[in-house]
Amino acid sequence: MILNCDTPLGPHRIIAEPGCLRRAGELLNLRRRVLIVTDDGVPADYARTVAASCREARIVTVPQGERSKCFETLQELLRQMLDFSLTRQDCVVAVGGGVVCDLAGFAASVYMRGIDCCTVPTTVLAQADAAVGGKTAIDFAGVKNLVGAFHFPPVVLIDTDLLRTLPRRHISAGLAEAVKIGLTCDGELFSLFETDDPLAHLSEIVAQSVRLKRDVVSRDASDQGERRVLNFGHTIGHAIEAARPDLLHGECVALGMLPMCAPAVRRRLEAVLHRLGLPTCLSLPAEALAQTIAHDKKAENDAVRAVLVPEAGTYEIRMLTVGDLLRRLETIQGGAEKP
Numbered sequence: 001m002i003l004n005c006d007t008p009l010g011p012h013r014i015i016a017e018p019g020c021l022r023r024a025g026e027l028l029n030l031r032r033r034v035l036i037v038t039d040d041g042v043p044a045d046y047a048r049t050v051a052a053s054c055r056e057a058r059i060v061t062v063p064q065g066e067r068s069k070c071f072e073t074l075q076e077l078l079r080q081m082l083d084f085s086l087t088r089q090d091c092v093v094a095v096g097g098g099v100v101c102d103l104a105g106f107a108a109s110v111y112m113r114g115i116d117c118c119t120v121p122t123t124v125l126a127q128a129d130a131a132v133g134g135k136t137a138i139d140f141a142g143v144k145n146l147v148g149a150f151h152f153p154p155v156v157l158i159d160t161d162l163l164r165t166l167p168r169r170h171i172s173a174g175l176a177e178a179v180k181i182g183l184t185c186d187g188e189l190f191s192l193f194e195t196d197d198p199l200a201h202l203s204e205i206v207a208q209s210v211r212l213k214r215d216v217v218s219r220d221a222s223d224q225g226e227r228r229v230l231n232f233g234h235t236i237g238h239a240i241e242a243a244r245p246d247l248l249h250g251e252c253v254a255l256g257m258l259p260m261c262a263p264a265v266r267r268r269l270e271a272v273l274h275r276l277g278l279p280t281c282l283s284l285p286a287e288a289l290a291q292t293i294a295h296d297k298k299a300e301n302d303a304v305r306a307v308l309v310p311e312a313g314t315y316e317i318r319m320l321t322v323g324d325l326l327r328r329l330e331t332i333q334g335g336a337e338k339p
């Protein structure tokens with residue numbers, strides 16, 4: 001599958017084909033200096049495969065985990081870019097999950113006012129969600145993605161064969177984002193999670209999530225309106241993530257979606273999350289979460305903008321009062337936590 005998504009901010013081509021990493025030399029423009037960024041949890045072979053196709057490459061490996069999305073690692077990358085004499089005609093290739101794509105993309109967006117950064121996402125979350133749409137960022141002062149830029153990769157190479165080495169917990173967490181886009185924009189994609197084994201349909205699910213996100217992004221590249229639907233589950237999800245660093249982003253999004261669904265949809269979503277081994281309840285006081293959310297950047301005059309799902313495949317955006325939010329949060333309170 002090849003999708004072109006020409007945005008006002010530049011061309012954005014997404015190639016999703018199992019095995020396409022082996023064709024990196026033909027699909028990416030690597031006839032220049034290429035700084036490959038990866039992390040120490042990503043199998044090293046993936047970055048080496050890209051390097052083998054380049055005329056002149058250097059691989060930089062950062063420590064795995066969210067903590068690498070920081071100024072120190074950004075500086076280290078910029079230093080490596082300078083040391084390797086990258087010019088505006090050269091490029092960065094990110095080989096890794098959302099952390100590597102966000103970090104390398106942001107470094108490329110500021111180096112010499114912006115050089116190309118192609119991405120080879122290697123997690124379900126990065127393939128189905130993060131790699132599409134040009135958002136890059138690092139975290140600062142305890143706030144996720146506070147410092148960032150829109151910087152569209154000219155080419156995104158999605159090779160679902162690379163997911164074979166990804167631990168099961170990360171596969172499920174990434175699928176939460178696919179459930180998100182299905183539940184809000186495509187009832188059929190959501191039904192697939194109810195009727196089939198998602199692991200047997202990973203490539204299809206990734207491809208369909210990418211198509212749906214591409215459609216939303218191409219209508220609202222700079223996040224002024226429609227793109228807000230992609231925040232479904234994230235207002236509450238981000239607050240949970242801040243309080244519970246032991247949970248993965250996708251696990252927090254899973255929890256964050258439940259209170260935003262109409263009761264009948266919520267029951268269906270709960271069943272899907274159970275099947276994926278994702279959490280459906282949490283032992284955190286609702287008041288503390290509501291407080292965090294009210295202080296969040298999305299709060300306007302004591303009301304919080306939220307994406308709600310009245311029916312699978314549809315959504316509406318409404319302002320919720322903190323009281324309403326509290327009542328909704330009670331639906332995920334108590335019970336035994338899983339996993």
Ligand SMILES: NC(=O)c1ccc[n+]([C@@H]2O[C@H](COP(=O)([O-])OP(=O)(O)OC[C@H]3O[C@@H](n4cnc5c(N)ncnc54)[C@H](O)[C@@H]3O)[C@@H](O)[C@H]2O)c1
Binds near residue numbers: 123
């Ligand atoms: N830019 C966006 O639009 C966007 C959207 C959603 C999320 N994000 C960001 O993405 C980040 C989370 O991304 P993530 O879930 O991919 O986490 P991640 O990048 O931390 O990867 C998860 C773990 O899997 C390892 N890994 C990666 N690929 C592997 C593979 N193929 N085999 C084995 N191990 C592998 C990594 O080393 C890491 O330890 C967050 O920082 C989030 O803010 C960005």
Ligand SMILES: [Zn+2]
Binds near residue numbers: 129177234249253
């Ligand atoms: Zn997300």
